[in-house]
Amino acid sequence: SSPLPAxxxxxxxxxxxxxxxxAADAVPLARALVAGGLPAIEVTLRTPAAPAALRAIAGEVxxxxxxxxxxxxxxxxxxxxxxxxxxxxxxxxxxxxxxxMREAGVPFLPGVSTASEVVALLERGVREMxxxxxxxxxxxxxxxxxxxxxxxxxxxxxxxxxxxxxxxYLALPNVGCVGGSWMLPADAVAGRxxxxxxxxxxxxxxxxxxxxx
Ligand code: 3PG
Numbered sequence: 001s002s003p004l005p006a007x008x009x010x011x012x013x014x015x016x017x018x019x020x021x022x023a024a025d026a027v028p029l030a031r032a033l034v035a036g037g038l039p040a041i042e043v044t045l046r047t048p049a050a051p052a053a054l055r056a057i058a059g060e061v062x063x064x065x066x067x068x069x070x071x072x073x074x075x076x077x078x079x080x081x082x083x084x085x086x087x088x089x090x091x092x093x094x095x096x097x098x099x100x101m102r103e104a105g106v107p108f109l110p111g112v113s114t115a116s117e118v119v120a121l122l123e124r125g126v127r128e129m130x131x132x133x134x135x136x137x138x139x140x141x142x143x144x145x146x147x148x149x150x151x152x153x154x155x156x157x158x159x160x161x162x163x164x165x166x167x168x169y170l171a172l173p174n175v176g177c178v179g180g181s182w183m184l185p186a187d188a189v190a191g192r193x194x195x196x197x198x199x200x201x202x203x204x205x206x207x208x209x210x211x212x213x
Pocket of ligand 1 (some may be wrong): 017070071091132133158159161179180181182183
């Protein structure tokens with residue numbers, strides 16, 4: 001497989017955030033997202049099926065770049081990388097978590113929601129972060145306000161983003177990509193409606209392409 005960009009923010013403009021209840025769904029779901037134009041997929045470590053789902057996607061969907069989300073302990077860092085995660089995302093961070101992520105040797109995005117956390121990460125040499133929970137923490141207005149004093153930091157906002165707000169985030173100079181689950185409605189996942197998920201993924205990819213132009 002081709003080398004990955006050094007940053008999670010440069011993998012794809014929209015990163016679907018997936019919660020998998022049944023590992024058997026992982027491969028068809030990932031194939032639908034890839035077919036719709038969303039190859040970078042974050043599988044959250046929130047369900048017992050997550051490690052098996054990561055392993056299945058990593059092994060069987062070569063066009064996907066699968067990573068792990070909701071990584072909050074060093075043990076989860078190791079478990080995710082062992083299962084084939086090619087990037088790591090966390091809703092927050094600690095020095096202990098950061099050390100484990102650095103050691104893992106794959107790109108990672110620790111989560112922040114305040115200016116002080118951004119400054120603390122910059123102090124530690126980390127310039128790329130998840131902004132979480134994006135909508136609740138202040139949305140595009142908040143990120144725009146950070147760009148003045150803290151232009152070194154780049155973000156992947158995630159949390160409450162939808163098809164209408166995604167292009168607004170992507171238009172900001174300090175946003176590299178957005179994450180979210182809006183292309184994975186619970187009823188479509190539960191009903192294994194992969195065709196609908198592919199259509200929603202295609203719409204998300206198209207709106208991102210439009211806002212980058
Ligand atoms: C997450 O990490 O849970 C993401 O923020 C998902 O956000 P969404 O489901 O609100 O899009």
